[in-house]
Amino acid sequence: MKRFTIAIALSAFLSSPAIADEDMSARVMKYRSAIKSLVMSLKSELKTALRAGGAVNALSVCHTKAESISSKVSKQVGFSVKRTSLKPRNSNNAPDDWERAVLEQFEQRKAQGENPKRLEFVEVVENNGQRQVRYMKAIPTRGVCLRCHGSEIAPKVMNKLQELYPNDKATGFKVGDLRGAFSITETLSK
Ligand code: HEC
Numbered sequence: 001m002k003r004f005t006i007a008i009a010l011s012a013f014l015s016s017p018a019i020a021d022e023d024m025s026a027r028v029m030k031y032r033s034a035i036k037s038l039v040m041s042l043k044s045e046l047k048t049a050l051r052a053g054g055a056v057n058a059l060s061v062c063h064t065k066a067e068s069i070s071s072k073v074s075k076q077v078g079f080s081v082k083r084t085s086l087k088p089r090n091s092n093n094a095p096d097d098w099e100r101a102v103l104e105q106f107e108q109r110k111a112q113g114e115n116p117k118r119l120e121f122v123e124v125v126e127n128n129g130q131r132q133v134r135y136m137k138a139i140p141t142r143g144v145c146l147r148c149h150g151s152e153i154a155p156k157v158m159n160k161l162q163e164l165y166p167n168d169k170a171t172g173f174k175v176g177d178l179r180g181a182f183s184i185t186e187t188l189s190k
Pocket of ligand 1: 144
C-alpha cells in the first residue's frame with residue numbers, strides 16, 4: 001500500500017493509484033475542517049466547565065462528554081473522527097495498530113525537527129475487504145493543557161483523575177510534547 005506524508009510534500013500523494021490526486025486533496029481539506037469542528041465543540045465545553053467549577057468540575061464534564069462530542073461530530077460529517085494517544089487517559093482512546101504506527105512516526109518526525117502543529121499523515125488502507133481512507137493530525141501540548149496533563153497537577157485534580165481514570169497515562173507532558181492526535185477513518189463505497 002502506498003503511503004503519503006502530507007507534511008513533507010503535498011505532492012507526495014499525487015501519484016496514488018488508489019485515489020485521484022484532486023480527490024485526495026479535497027478529502028484532506030474535509031478532514032481538517034471536521035477536526036476544527038471537534039476542536040471547537042471540545043473547547044467550548046471545556047471553557048464553560050472550567051468557568052463553572054474549575055478543573056475538577058471540568059474533568060467530570062470531559063469524562064462524560066468527550067466521547068459523545070466525538071460521536072456527534074462523526075455523525076454530522078459522515079465518517080469517524082476521534083482522538084488517540086500513545087499515553088491515553090481514557091483507555092477507549094488507545095490507538096489501534098495503524099494509529100500507533102502513525103503516532104510513532106509523528107514522534108520521529110518531530111525529533112527530526114518538523115513543526116508538531118503541521119504533522120499529518122494520510123493513507124488508503126484495506127480493512128476486512130473495505131477500502132478506507134485513514135488520516136491523522138498531531139495534537140501538540142499547550143500551556144492550558146498542563147493543568148490536567150502536566151507534571152504539577154493540583155492534588156484535588158489528581159485525586160479526581162485517579163478516581164475517574166485509574167489507568168491514566170496522560171500526565172507528565174510538557175509544552176510542545178505531542179499529547180496525541182486526531183484520527184479519521186472514512187470507509188469508501190465500492
Ligand atoms: C480540565 C482538565 C483537562 C484539560 C485542561 C485538558 N484535558 Fe485533555 N483530557 C482530559 C480528560 C478528562 C480526558 C479524557 C476524556 C475521555 O474520557 O474521553 C482527556 C483526554 C484528552 C485526549 C484524548 C486521548 C486520551 O488521553 O484519552 C487528548 C488528545 C487530550 N486530552 C488533549 C488535550 C489538550 C491538547 C489539551 C490542551 C489544549 C487538554 N487535553 C486539556 C482533561 C483535560
